[in-house]
Structure formats: structure tokens, C-alpha cells
Amino acid sequence: xxxxxxxEQQTMLWTLxxxxxxxxxxxxxxxxxxxxDLLDRVDGPSLAGTTLDGNTxxxxxxxxxxxxxxxxxxxxxxxxxxxxxxxGLDSRVLRLDPGPGVRWFDVDQEPVIELRxxxxxxxxxxxxxxxxxxxxxxxxxxxxxxxxxxLAEGLLMYLDPDGVRAVVTNALGPGGTLVAxxxxxxxxxxxxxxxxxxxxxxxxxxxxxxxxxxxxxxxxLEELSLVDATATRTGGLLSTAIRLFALIPGGxxxxxxxxxxxxxxx
Ligand SMILES: C[S@@+](CC[C@H](N)C(=O)[O-])C[C@H]1O[C@@H](n2cnc3c(N)ncnc32)[C@H](O)[C@@H]1O
Numbered sequence: 001x002x003x004x005x006x007x008e009q010q011t012m013l014w015t016l017x018x019x020x021x022x023x024x025x026x027x028x029x030x031x032x033x034x035x036x037d038l039l040d041r042v043d044g045p046s047l048a049g050t051t052l053d054g055n056t057x058x059x060x061x062x063x064x065x066x067x068x069x070x071x072x073x074x075x076x077x078x079x080x081x082x083x084x085x086x087x088g089l090d091s092r093v094l095r096l097d098p099g100p101g102v103r104w105f106d107v108d109q110e111p112v113i114e115l116r117x118x119x120x121x122x123x124x125x126x127x128x129x130x131x132x133x134x135x136x137x138x139x140x141x142x143x144x145x146x147x148x149x150x151l152a153e154g155l156l157m158y159l160d161p162d163g164v165r166a167v168v169t170n171a172l173g174p175g176g177t178l179v180a181x182x183x184x185x186x187x188x189x190x191x192x193x194x195x196x197x198x199x200x201x202x203x204x205x206x207x208x209x210x211x212x213x214x215x216x217x218x219x220x221l222e223e224l225s226l227v228d229a230t231a232t233r234t235g236g237l238l239s240t241a242i243r244l245f246a247l248i249p250g251g252x253x254x255x256x257x258x259x260x261x262x263x264x265x266x
Contacts, residue, residue, distance in 0.1 A: 003042075003115040007202040008158040012088025012112060013042065014052055014196065015059055015154055019090075022060040029233050030060035030067070034091035038119055042089070052196055057238065058255065059154070061230040062181055065257055066153050067095055069179050073149045074098055081148045083107060085133045085167065086155030089116055093126055103143060105129055134159060134166040144174055152180035156211060157188065157204040164206050168214040172262045178215070181226060181257045182208040186250055208256055218260040226255040 005013070019035035022028050052059075070092070074080060079101040084092055087106040098104055104126045106116065113130035120128075131138045133155065142148070150171035156164050171178040183191070185207040192203040212220075231242040246252040 003111050003118075005111055005115075007200055009109055009112050010200045011154070011158075011202065012086075012090070012108070013039070015063075016042075016089050018053070018056040018059045019063065021053060021056050027235075028060070029057055030064045032060075032063070032091060032095065034094050038089050038091065041119055042115065052194075057234045057242075058226060058230045061233050062153060062226050062255070062257065063090070063092075064233070065224065065226070065229060066151055066179055066181075067092065069259065070096055070149060070151060073147075073177065074102060077147045078102075079146045081105070081143055081146055083142065083148065083150045083171070085150060085152045086158075087116070088112060088154075089119060090153070092151070093123070098125075100125065103127070103146075105142060107131065107133055107138070134163040136166065136170065139170045146175065148173070148176045150176060150178045150180075152178065154181065156180050157183050157191075157206055158202065160205040161210040161214070164210045165214040168211065168218075168260075172215060172218045172260060174262065176262050177221075178218070178260045179257065180211060180260075181255060182206070182211045183255050184208055184250055184253050187254050208253065208258070211258060215258075215260045218262055220258060220260050222257075222259040224257045225252045226257055227252050229257075 016035050016039050019030060019032035020039050022030050023032050023035055078099060081103050083105045085107050087108050093104050102125060107129045109132060110130040113128050116128055129138050152167065183204060188204040188207045191197055197203050227242060227246045231239050231246065
């Protein structure tokens with residue numbers, strides 16, 4: 001399947017490649033059994049020299065924690081809405097296999113959703129939306145009569161602070177819970193020098209502080225260091241290296257996973 005992907009749209013092939021690599025390893029962190037097949041069927045921009053294989057444990061730990069958070073939410077709510085924002089080609093809906101009371105929305109930019117439609121079979125209660133996550137128009141299509149879980153994985157850093165605010169405002173509407181990863185401001189800066197980012201002509205535009213500011217009217221239930229979480233899911237030298245990195249000022253909070261809920265009465 002060929003499709004023209006520009007800038008940050010290409011980055012979802014990197015995460016997909018990392019999922020496939022993890023699944024093929026002897027001790028998978030995520031074990032995404034769909035990723036390799038999806039990747040094989042995409043004829044996208046060459047990944048040669050632009051993948052970030054060294055980030056595989058971090059990216060797959062992030063996906064695993066978000067899967068776990070979503071499973072826990074769905075265990076509590078038979079009737080719910082899940083919004084998978086900036087979904088790329090990620091197979092989360094297949095991994096979680098939600099029950100019939102769950103209405104699931106996969107949202108990403110037009111070319112990505114075009115590709116996704118070619119690769120994924122139609123599924124009852126699953127809707128794909130081709131739009132920017134910052135566009136308020138499509139949010140009105142999302143039911144607001146049941147608890148709502150909004151997942152934003154590897155997404156918010158590609159939005160500017162206004163974009164983050166737009167997402168958070170909609171996500172933390174009535175009954176809303178948001179699970180999103182963000183990076184420290186020094187990572188936002190340094191990412192611009194990363195060769196893969198430069199090759200894709202993209203970069204990070206916001207940080208954890210921007211999410212905190214945008215979500216100040218909500219309640220932060222949790223903020224987990226993805227650096228620490230990755231250290232506990234890896235072994236040997238790699239785990240030691242990650243633990244040492246966490247000791248450097250700013251290291252532990254390089255990437256965090258936050259959960260926010262609308263404040264009572266908010
Ligand atoms: C790093 S990829 C992550 C994909 C997926 N969440 C995963 O973990 O595999 C970033 C994704 O965010 C999407 N994205 C970036 N900005 C967006 C926007 N304004 N609206 C919708 N999607 C966006 C990109 O198209 C891409 O699919």
C-alpha cells in the first residue's frame with residue numbers, strides 16, 4: 001500500500017517498526033503481534049537509517065502502560081467511549097478487543113487514516129476519523145453520555161501549546177479521562193537535532209509543562225516516569241544504563257505518562 005506521508009505523519013511508521021522489532025525479540029515488552037504484518041503491507045517512505053531502534057524498549061513500555069490503563073478503564077466501564085488520538089497504524093483496538101458496549105474512535109490526519117482504512121477491516125463500533133486532533137468540529141460526533149477515555153500516545157509533543165490546549169479542553173469534558181505522554185522541555189529542544197526527525201522535517205513543539213498548564217482545571221491522577229518504567233522492564237546493561245540516565249538531572253522526567261480527569265464539578 002502506497003501513500004504520501006509528510007512530516008510527523010511518517011513517525012507512526014517508526015513506532016510500528018519498533019513494535020514489530022519488540023514482538024520479534026526473545027523477551028517482548030509489548031508483544032504487538034499485529035505490527036510486523038501491518039508494516040510489511042505498507043510501502044511508505046524508506047525506514048532505512050531513520051528508525052530509532054534504540055528507543056524500542058521506551059516506546060514499547062509506553063504502549064504497554066497505555067494498553068494497561070485502557071484495559072483497567074474498560075474493566076470498570078462496560079459502556080464507554082475510547083478516543084485513540086494520533087493512532088497511526090497502531091493495533092491497540094485489536095490488542096484490547098473491547099466489548100460491544102464500547103464505541104472506539106481512531107483519529108489521525110487524512111493520509112494516515114486513508115492508509116489505515118486500507119489495512120484494517122471494518123469493525124463494529126469502531127469509527128475512523130480523518131482530521132486534526134486540534135479541530136473542534138469532529139469532537140461533536142463523539143457521544144458524551146458515557147465515560148470517555150482519551151488516549152494520546154506520541155502525539156502531544158508534535159502539537160504546539162495551543163494545539164495541546166485544544167485537545168485537553170475537549171478531552172476533559174464531562175466524564176473525560178486523558179492518558180497522554182509528554183517530554184521535558186530539554187527533550188523538545190534536543191529532538192530537533194535528531195537525524196530521523198530532521199530527515200522527516202519534523203520536531204517537537206510542546207512539553208510536559210504545556211500539558212500541565214492546559215490541564216490545570218483538571219485533576220492529575222498520576223504522572224509516571226517512562227524512563228523508570230523502561231528500566232524495570234529491561235534487563236542487563238541496558239537497564240543499568242537507563243537507571244544511570246535517570247540519575248542525571250532532568251533524566252527521570254525526560255518522558256512521562258500522565259493521567260488527568262475532569263475535576264468534580266468542572
Ligand atoms: C509518533 S506517531 C504515534 C502513532 C501511534 N500513536 C503509535 O504510538 O504508534 C504520531 C502520530 O500523531 C499523528 N499526528 C500528529 N499531529 C496530528 C494532528 N494534529 N492531528 C492528528 N494526528 C496527528 C501523526 O500523523 C502520527 O500518526
